[in-house]
Every structure is written in structure tokens, then in C-alpha cells.
Amino acid sequence: MNDLERAVRTTAARVPSVPHDLLTIRSRARRIRRRRTFLAAAAAVVTVAAVTATVPQLIPRRDVIVGDPFGGPPIGLWLDREAPPVTQGVPSGIHVPGSSGEITAQLRTVDGEPAVVEVAEPQPGLSEATYLGPAPLPGGGLATIGFAPGRLDSRVALVTDADGRPASNRPLPEMKSHANRSMPMTGNSTSLFWWHILRETDVETRPVLVTYDIGHGTLSERTPSTAVTGWELPYVGMQATENRIVEWPSEFGRTCSFEILDAFTGERIAQFRPGITGCDDVYFALSPGNRHVAALVTTRSGGERTQRVVVLDAQTGKAVKTFDTPGPVTASLSGLAWVDETAIRYARGDLNAGPPLVLTMKL
């Protein structure tokens, strides 16, 4: 050990002395601190980025909420098309529920709980004979074209508010309508819309889009330049926002095509045939800003019904998102309405039954 110790000490003693400077150490320490701070910040950024990228995939997406957290006005519930119609529509015979725009019930909040509430039949101040409606309006109100009691010779346009109180009740101006069947009706806060067949001569008819001004009780008839032909008429449904109308015909028993009209001119803006599988029973609803169209699709298979909501881009007609609902569907009433541009309320249930199923779907 002595030789080794001596060698080490001698070597160490021969190492030339150099001046040691504390200022250099301080400066170097500051550099180390800055580097550590930078590395810590960079690590934090990377961590946050990794977490941001990973966590949403790990957490189950809550894009379907059971319940009605946003609440909102009453929404229309349509009767299953294969169920016997409730409304005393005109004409009768092969009337299909909903095909004159009528809903059977509404989803309403009763004592703080969602409930299926039957639409009053007849509507206040009207007889049982109904021509169009009661059709749901965006704010939860209803529009009905019917007859005053004992006055089957003159029609009345009735609009009720979300609480069911009459907001407008005026005689409907005479129309030269040649309709062998009722057509769907829709509306917004200012107008009601429906198609009818105008008889021009004894042999010539053409489809006309009727706009009824709620405030003034006047009718106007529009024949858009891209006029629909008879078979293109929206025999199944229409739904309006403040400036657009989505309507869908019944083609070969399939309803999976729709078109969007300008509500002021009636001009067709777009027409789509979205590739929706099992699309033979659909209700469409435009979002308030007309960016999306929600399609409530009912599929029947082996005696069972299932429902899903397909959200489509209103510019391209492409499916953006699909929301499945629990199946099978046993309820006879269902419907949906947009909360805003990002959320949809869906409900289904039965009259005089338990609480309805309410889902809130978020894009």
C-alpha cells in the first residue's frame, strides 16, 4: 500500500495548480439552472402533449348522455309508421302516421321529469277534422290547419305556443288545391310551409310551395325554378329552420333522400342521397344554423325495430357521426330535436307508460 500511496500522492503533487474561480462556478451554475428549467418546461410540454393525445382515447367518450341535461322546449314525437294512425286526418284510407306532418305526442317536462304528453286532439278551437298537422315548430309550439267546429267549408290556421296556448288563429285564404292526399307541413317562428297541387286547368296541375305568414294570415305560392315534379314531393316529411327547409320524399318505399330548400324562395339548394344502410324509415331535422342534418333512422329486422341517429353534413350530405340507441325499440313514439349546433335531444316512449328514454347526443 505504501508504494501505491506514495505513487498517488506524488502524481497528485505533480498536477500543476490552476487558479479556481468561484465566479466561473456561479456562471456555470446559472447555465445549469437555465438548462434544467428549459428541460423541465420541454418535458412538461411533451408530457402535456402526450397526455392530451392519449387520455381522450383512454377515457370512454361521453358523447351520448342518458337524460336531458340541456332541457329545452317540447319536442315532437312521431308515431311508428306501422302503427294505426291516431289523428283524424284528411283524407283517410291509407293515411300513414306523420305523413301530414302530424305528431302524436310531445316530450315535455312535467314536475321536473321528462314525460310523454299526448298532443291535444282536437286542437283548441278546432273540430276533429284536421287537414294538416299538428306539426311541431322549432320552439316547441304546434301548427295545425283544420276546421272551426261546424264549419267544414273554411279552413283555419292555428298556431299554439310551447305551453299549448293559441298564438294565432286565423281563417286560411282559399286555395285552388287539387290534393288527393294530405302533405306534410312544417314551420318556423314566422311561417308555415307545405306543398299542394295547384289545378291550373281541368287537366293541368303543378306542385306549388305554399307559405303561410303567421303574423298576417296571408298565403303565398311559390313555384321554384328547380320545381319538383309530382313524384319528388315530400310525401313523407318536412322540417324548417328560420331560413331553410329540409324535406324528404318517399321513393320506392325508401325515404333516404332529402333536399334542402331556401325557406324564402323555395329554391332547392341541395339534394342528397346519403348512403345510410337500412334507410327505409327516416325523419330528418336541420340544425338551427343549417350546418348539419340529423337523420333518425328506424330499421326493422326480424320483427324487431332499432333506431340510430346519423348526423350528416348539410353541405355535402356525407355522414359525420352515428349515434346508436339502445335496442330493440318497443316504444311506439320517438323524435329528436337539435339543442344547438352541437347537441341533439332524442326521446322515445309511449303514452300512459313509464318514463321515456331521453338521450342527449353531442357531436
Add this chain to the structure above:
Amino acid sequence: MDTDIVAETRDDPPAEDASFESFYASAVDRVYRALAVALGDIHLARDAADEAMARAFVRWGQVSVTQNPAGWVFRVGLNWATSWRRKLRRERAFPETERGLPALEPGLPDGDAEAALARLPIPTRAVVVCRVLLGMSTAETATVLQIPEGTVRSRLSRAMSALRDTLEEK
């Protein structure tokens, strides 16, 4: 300018500053020489000593309460220099003798022993330096270098054996 002064004041708390200054004055030369012998490169040893002291300054609150702050600085310097050398070797060929200890003067007593010491691998020299120059026990050396005590003993034994062989050859 004011901001810089405030930043520096924040970086260097006065109480810790005085304590570190005292440690620095007493330990820096010892650590530097220990690193020089262990690494066989006085320039690298100087840089390693500065870097290790700077790191000790940054973490002085923790380093000052260790059993052997000088040992901590020595180990940090040794590791830093080893990493630095490895990096340099990757980047370019690095002649082992280029920046080694100054050549021993011929004829000086113990010159053969010093040459034998210089031929030992760095990990072995580090053990010898800890035991001889830094006055650590086997257990302290093991703790500082983060190796088992048995390894400390075997490296020390190999160093003595190598030295004995060199001297016997003469």
C-alpha cells in the same frame, strides 16, 4: 439590468452561498487533483471539477447534508468526464496520450510507480484516489462511487498487484 440583479439574487440565496463558498475554498483543489489522477487529464479534470462544483452549488441544499460533499463532487465530476470523453470518442478519434498528465521527469524516485498508476484503468484509479487522496474508508468509497465494497477491495488489490509487478520487473 435590475432584472438581472434580482435573478442573480434569487439564484444564490445568501446563507447557502456562504456555506458553499467555505466548502468550495476547502475542497476544490483536492477534488481537482483527485480527478486529475483518476482521469489522467489535467484539462478535463479542471473542467470536470468546475462542472461538478457548479452542480453542487445548484443543489447545495441537498449536497451539503450528505455525509461526504467532496466525495459527491468527485463522483459527479468523474461521471461527467467519463460521459464527455465517451461523447468525444464517438465524434472523433481521441489519442489517449494527447492530453494526459505531464510526462514524468526521468530519474525521479517513484517514477516507475507513477507510470504503473497511469496505466491502471480509470475505475481502478478512481478507487485508489478515493482511498488515498480523499481519505475515504472502503465503505465510504463504495458509497461515493456507488459500487459494492467487494468491488472496491478487488480494484484496490489489482492496483497494488499491478504496481508490485512493475516494481519487481525493475
